[in-house]
Amino acid sequence: MTQANFSDDTQIITEVVTVDLVADQPGVMTTVTTTETPASQFQDIKDQVLTILSELPAYVSNFFGDYQKPLITVGLILAGGISIKVLLGVLGALNDVPLVAPVFELIGMGYTGWFIYRYLLNASTRQELLTEVDAFKEQVVGKNA
Numbered sequence: 001m002t003q004a005n006f007s008d009d010t011q012i013i014t015e016v017v018t019v020d021l022v023a024d025q026p027g028v029m030t031t032v033t034t035t036e037t038p039a040s041q042f043q044d045i046k047d048q049v050l051t052i053l054s055e056l057p058a059y060v061s062n063f064f065g066d067y068q069k070p071l072i073t074v075g076l077i078l079a080g081g082i083s084i085k086v087l088l089g090v091l092g093a094l095n096d097v098p099l100v101a102p103v104f105e106l107i108g109m110g111y112t113g114w115f116i117y118r119y120l121l122n123a124s125t126r127q128e129l130l131t132e133v134d135a136f137k138e139q140v141v142g143k144n145a
Helices: 038-066 068-096 100-120 123-140
Strands: 002-007 012-021 030-036
Touching: 038 068, 068 100, 100 123
Parallel strands: none
Antiparallel strands: 002 012, 012 030
């Protein structure tokens, strides 16, 4: 059995080479078996992991560059869903507090009464409301819609 050690400043590679004489097979003088030690296997695994980690930022940036719009859309949908879930949780908690639900109902009825008085009683104010709705529609949808 022969053992060869090759050393560098930063790493040590150990390889075990076994040479056996074969007497019962004609034409074959020796067989050579090379086995790696656990240190060299660890070094190979470490090199593979470092290679993958060094290529990871480029892979992620290419992936985000290719799928930027769908990722943003999915993110906005998830953020909207989470926001609605949180809002419903807060409203449910507020609804359990005594006198908060009736106060909210009074505020809603007051705002509804003000809206009717402000925009729906007179023809001129209905026209003003229609103009504001059209302006908002143009701002959201566009002028050609």
